[in-house]
Amino acid sequence: MKLLRGFFQFCVFIILTVLTQIGGIAYLISSFVASKTGVRSWYAKLLVFIAFYVAATVSANLIAPIFGRIPISCMSGEANNLAVRSPIYCLLNRNYVTPPTLNLVSALANDVNRAFPGTTTMVLDANFPFWDGFPLLPHLSHSDGRKLDIAYYYKTAGGDFVNGVTKSPIGYFAFEQPSANEEQPCVGRHDILTTRWNFDWLQPFLPDYHIEDRRMAFSLKWLATEGVQRFGLEKVFIEPHLANTLGVKDSVIRFQGCRAARHDDHIHVQIRRLAVPQQLETM
Numbered sequence: 001m002k003l004l005r006g007f008f009q010f011c012v013f014i015i016l017t018v019l020t021q022i023g024g025i026a027y028l029i030s031s032f033v034a035s036k037t038g039v040r041s042w043y044a045k046l047l048v049f050i051a052f053y054v055a056a057t058v059s060a061n062l063i064a065p066i067f068g069r070i071p072i073s074c075m076s077g078e079a080n081n082l083a084v085r086s087p088i089y090c091l092l093n094r095n096y097v098t099p100p101t102l103n104l105v106s107a108l109a110n111d112v113n114r115a116f117p118g119t120t121t122m123v124l125d126a127n128f129p130f131w132d133g134f135p136l137l138p139h140l141s142h143s144d145g146r147k148l149d150i151a152y153y154y155k156t157a158g159g160d161f162v163n164g165v166t167k168s169p170i171g172y173f174a175f176e177q178p179s180a181n182e183e184q185p186c187v188g189r190h191d192i193l194t195t196r197w198n199f200d201w202l203q204p205f206l207p208d209y210h211i212e213d214r215r216m217a218f219s220l221k222w223l224a225t226e227g228v229q230r231f232g233l234e235k236v237f238i239e240p241h242l243a244n245t246l247g248v249k250d251s252v253i254r255f256q257g258c259r260a261a262r263h264d265d266h267i268h269v270q271i272r273r274l275a276v277p278q279q280l281e282t283m
């Protein structure tokens, strides 16, 4: 029985660590405190864990900047043109970037909003608060604060831009399928070790939104020009068929390979290691 409980606790620790980085440690400390204070019932233990997890998450907001990463806020008001797509990213501590990365995406959001007033640029998975080399699964490369996923801009089937909304509730997994005559570098491959998931079962449940090509093309061209020159942008990942459709060919706009996740549901950006922090523009 004791062995079984130990195994269960180990699994919970691993899952929380993989999902949230600091949640596993919060769980270990809360389990220790619960056992030392005679807490027995599962819901009281859960409450103790939640208290420690919230304390750890709030502390990470304050401590991570000392180690070079800052949180992208989930509290942005309606006046803000940069937002995290879902509070879940902040609850799971997946919203941390280096200051230069935040500068890049803030400036992008400002310029997209300047070109298309009333546009919120939304971000998805970023990085965990601590420790270079600790990957934010399933994104193996999101391990140093310099990587960030940006949501697509969408419009309804009637062509109206939808602000602050993505096709999928978390921004991921609403794939833009290429048509048969478009470039499909991974067609016919059956990799076993891959994060190129298709989630065909999910697609019929998603609303009939389409990518808003004018904002998409503007932001990709901005990244390839302003992003590179002013903010040290290194790479953008997007599927070739969308880069072709949007007319955005550039050496920094690349295909991520067939083993990595699809990038026809979001854009991945990363900046150079030595990118110099710029003065933050007003948001």
Ligand SMILES: [Zn+2]
Pocket: 139, 142, 147, 148, 149, 267, 268, 269
């Ligand atoms: Zn990414």
